[in-house]
Amino acid sequence: MSEGIDLNDIKRRMDGAINAFKHDIASLRTGRASANILDPVTVEAYGSRMPLNQVANVTVPEPRMLGISVWDKSMVNAVDRAIREANLGLNPIVDGQNLRIPLPELNEERRKSLVKIAHEYAEKAKVAIRHVRRDGMDGLKKAEKDGVIGQDESRATSEKVQKMTDDTISDVDRLLAEKEKEIMQI
Template structure:
């Protein structure tokens, strides 16, 4: 067990917040966002590659994505990958460019996406609580080894709990904002 390292705990908790924000960006709302296609992988040149490595994604209009495929021979695989990604998008092939109109979300789909945002947030809260547990464990170990006193351990535990509370508040705020965006309220 490593000695207590506040900077490491802060870094790991901040990583959980960033991970949640990245996951939430991938959820489709009524507006076009290049992050929507981040999870799409394309099978080209005998391997699976992220879409960003074979095409440029842009947002020419609020409800339209444009995918400019660099190699004309990859247009078919890119189109297939987008259709099979489960995003509910149907590409329109314009030669080397695919246009993706963003359809309106049904109320049912909005509720599913809001629920998914909640699941992502809960997974992040669990990750943060695990980081807190690691910090508390290392403080107890340091106290047993005589590296720190009981008073220092208690003071550091209070710091760790404050950091945890602040991080969970950030996670909750990000999830609430995304749910509000998804539900259109």
Template sequence: MPKYDKADVERRMAGAVESLKSDLSGLRTGRANTALLDPVVVEVYGAMMPLNQVATVSAPEPRMLSVQVWDRANVIAVEKGIAHANLGLNPIIDGQTLRLPLPDLTQERRKELAKLAGKYAEGAKIAIRNVRRDANEALKEDEKKKDISEDERKRLEEEVQKMTDKFVAEVDAAAAAKEKEILTQ
């Protein structure tokens, strides 16, 4: 039974790209983005819950987020959750709605965020290369077991390299787009 599985390799590489895109969406740019509040957890009903399970988050203006809390009793808990997330946001309570004005980003902070985006991208590339390494090891093992020939192994290694190049290019494109977005707001 061959160990190499092309579909699994592709799925794992695509997963690294998706993870990167998720990480990048949480990076704050000058524009309001509801994904900014994705990591916020709130203590309600005696349990820690993600913010999106107790409120609706929207971006009514380019520099403002709005959090509509479903249960009036949870407004203070949501405010505390946002404060504890260390996002640099100061909620303004207006009934069951919290308004979160986004302060301007300094040039220094923009550079830090761009560097962080690059760090996330490098982590994704490392994950992709690790998948490539695992695939190549599986191919060598298949060749040892005589499941595939040496020529077949070489052909499949080239295929794995092409997949790697494709996903690394996606990572580079996503990171470049995010860095541009951060630096030009």
């Protein structure tokens, strides 16, 4: 650790941006069913908005089907409405206290729009990573100006921060390429 900045903290914050990106792209729908598709859905329950997974179990009984078991029978209609209003293109079938959601095939236009969304998520992650780098570089400049570290150490540490940034951004690009391939696969 340099006196000016904590490289472990910078690495931890960059890894946080990667993890947020992974979470974002996991919710993008590909050709097969995934319980993560319903992560953005919130249900009006008991006077407040709650994530779907706090009022029901989400399962994947078949490759193109999602199953939802609502814990409270009075919440079935609210869960149904929340899924329909989430603009995910899903139409649940109510079956007692359970809902079944058949996943339609993705057409070319929808695949391309999902890839666009994935690119937006990637750009958001890259911006977050660059902000972390900027904070680290500002800390280094301040430490050098205050005389805490010398020019040589400042230059060496800034090169380490830049290498961390480049590596993390290449990880985002790799994850994006994998997700894009997965989405476009028929």
